[in-house]
Amino acid sequence: MNALELQNPVSISDERLCDATCLSSRYVLDFFGRDRGMSLLSGAALLEPQHSAPATLSKLDYWQLCLNSVNKYDDEGHCCLSRPMPKSSWSMVFSAVNQMETLGRGLKRIAELLPVLQCGVHASVGYCSRYAHLTLKTDDQFPQSTRSERYLDLIATVFLCILLWGAEREFLPEKIRLSSLLEPEDGYLLAGLSRKGTERNGFGTTISFSLADLGIQLGARRYESWGIHETSVFRRLYSDLCHSAFASSDEILSDVRHLLTTGMLSQHGVAKELGLSVATLQRRLAMAGTNFRQLSRGLRKEQLSSLLATSAPLEDIAQEMGFSDRRSLTRACHDWLGVTPTAYRQKSAL
Template identity: 30%
Template sequence: MDVEAPLPREKSKQTYPDGFPVSLGDIKPLLDMTSIAATAETFHKYSDRDTQRGPEQEKTLPLSDYFRILWELSVALQDETIHLSSRHLMPGSTSFIMSNISASSNLEEAMRLIAKSYNLLHGGPYNRVEVRGDTLLYIIDDSQFPYMTRKEDYIHFTMECVLIYLHGILSFITSRDLRPLLRKVYTKRSRGPMNSRHMDFWTVPVRYQSGQYTLTYDLTAAQLPITINQQRLPSSREIYDHVIEMIEQSAPGTSSPLNSTDRVRQAIDLGLLDQPSVARHLGLSVATLRRRLSLEKTTFRQVVRLVLNQKSLDLMSQGVHISDIAEELGFSDFRSFIRAFKNWNGLTPTAYIKAQTKK
């Protein structure tokens, strides 16, 4: 039986960066993992907290931090299922899936290949895609899935977040926000109060007590083109970054969101220097990114120039050699960097350094 309609819940008095607080108790099996490297900073930030005592705000974390923990643990454990399945997914599984779908002509074809790829990796027919009337469905039937745990609430929470992650993947590979095309979300959880508010992420009806976990899109989504670059396939980290950004930008009432120029600056700082790569990282089409920057009275080329110039000035102030700066900023040789620097500042790097020395 399907039960629809979100439950009225008391609003949390705590403010969360993404608006979707997650109970530490709901992810206790994750936080109880031992021998996790210190580099998993977000994991260690929450793993030592006492979920039974202490102030209420110490018993929750933002949904975006939950996904940061998943990324950290996938690296630390070398398992992209985070030990959820007895059949581990080795690092590179996401890249394998991206490779499989990179030549897809549209979203429906890509969704079917994603389902087929996950079934191959997990060793069972757990994923499928169907067209029903005017809707396109991605269905996860986990009734025979080899879970490492039998904790039902934890499985429900995890699979509901898998749907968020999957929605993020589909948005990423089409370079657009798919929420306007989403029609309904299905979960196997029984209708009732929940400790976490991760399901508030969805802006469409949620059906409880379903037989599977499902995302239902309008059929018009089926023909959306796939925009990932076959020559530079996205990494698992890029997918997680996109999902995290999607969550943080979804919260109602989110204050002071970064403008497009600042978001492009951040992407360039990550080493993405061409416009298609930055647009994909931000979940936008190149045309949309160009239009948004134009509204802010700038261009992608101007933002790149400002970021690279500031980096070069910072490195010079630290005494870094010109040839090393050129390499750090991605120039083919130091002469190209010298020409660019002179174009940016009206002085060669050497002349600039001498001028600064005299001050």
Template identity: 30%
Template sequence: MLYFAQPSTMGCRFPVTEKQPFSPDLPMIRANAVSTLAQILSSAGMRLDEQLQKSGLSDATQLNIVDFLRILESFAVEVRDESLHMSKRPLLPGTNDHVLSNLGKCRSLQDALQELAASYNFIHGGAYNRVERRDRELLYIIDDRQFPYLDDSDPIHIRFNLDCVLLYVHGVVCSLGGHGAANSLIKVQSRADNGDNSVLQAAFSHLPLKFGAPCYVLHYQLDMADQPLQWQAPLTLSSVYNQLQFHLGQGNGDNNLVTKVRHLLEQGIQSQDAVAAELGYSVATLRRKLTESHSSFRQCREQVLNQEAKTLLAQQLALEDVAQRLHFSDARSFNRAFKTWNGVTPRDYIEKLQEEQ
């Protein structure tokens, strides 16, 4: 079983040999899927419009796949549980990044997927993930029928989340195997009753989709199984999303500029000059376009830093270490910034985390 985690990405960059264009248009999520997301947030006392605002977005009817997943990612941080309050074994933010960081050591894509499955099986205490070779195909299978969900978990929400997990796993394949592996996906199966409120319809509209299946399955052409990995640097959730964005994108555009700026910041590109250059803008043009999007470079940077700070604090790092990781001059400066962003000090935030465990 897989769940979304908040990335620990400050300082992480794409490999020089695989630099990608950064402004693809992405498939839009269906209205029913957006409605399901709103229900999931509401069950945790949160509102979709507030999460959109935190992500620099404004229109839920124009939500693309990657922005959609990032809202789920942000939600996992806010509730401090990567299982999104669906599992009896809540997981601290950061678990996925820890798992992903080890995949670059594998020799082939099949080895990496097997390591991915084994890692999550160990974390969740059961054989819920597996990789199989079958009928000239390589399958990544998630069988959650015996998974220890909370008794009050909504089956529709669970299946919705697992469809998102399939998309995440495909992002891992895109990251590790490049264009060839991304295009080797030939069929997708889901336990969802139908595709009305699934993200799979938008992501894989060109592929056969089977709903009402016994398990969640990604079917890849077998010839990709033994391909050597193309990604050698430590993998993170943010880099997975960036690769997924590239491989699902179809053309270029200026949509979702705030999201693009945040992506670059998460890659470790910190200066406004460098971000503008990556996007092909002058600094003045970038400022103007961000203003038109009701945001600013400073707001984008603070949103990224705040989300990263919450993840690191949840991992019980010392305040001095968190401040250093986020490039603050000292713990006192970090303390002031965190209180400005959240209305509470880091220590108050940590105490609240401990009370809820």
């Protein structure tokens, strides 16, 4: 097959990592549509005091809005496509890809299965001397727009998370190409998730993988429930971005948050990993205006909110969060969110 050619690309590979942690409100409201976007922001208590949209939104908050939107409106197309896509429509594709033997076969599989969805998005796989390129584009029936290109940005990110979930080892794409319709100042969900940066050129989204990585085994873990696996991976990727972005300015907070996100939950374990005594860790956190309990509680509360927005059984969420059983999860949920997990899910769907 012919190599993918990128002509006159607009490079943004020198973007600051701190920019890779957030999106502009213009990005968010354009993606959802202003009315729906403002409703979702209000429901998530993310509006400014004057009921205006914040200037920027963390990528983690945006991810949460996407989960909330699917639960509320039962549309994985987020009104970006010609027709609604019921919840779990993409799960069929992701589950099938997850069952492929290797990354290379997984890329081919998504290209084969996308026509089944009849959603107006198609994929192609191309090769050159160093890379395999997965390109997502909307069909010719769709006018090229920032909204459709932002949808491809989302779907490509979710697909990358699915690949990482099932892979036998860690890897990242070599480079990413995004549509020239997307403005750098608004941010991109995929920004920071490749080894060699991101560029803008033409239409659609292309993720380029090293040929050496195509033999990576998939299926190490199975895709079983809507939302939980990709959300868990994205939270980790976001933590990595934040850790790189803010380590120099807020080192101790960044380090502790990063370790908590990777599943290290005890204060003793975090202190040991950082090469500190517990007393020194406590003192440095106090100097930063917080303590270990507050940091841990805040992050785990955010994690629980995200996972409850998925379709995962409560037993799976309990295991993902390190609880011994479902009853422990329920107690924590009532403590952190004020209601039981079931009640929280029912409230979020309204």
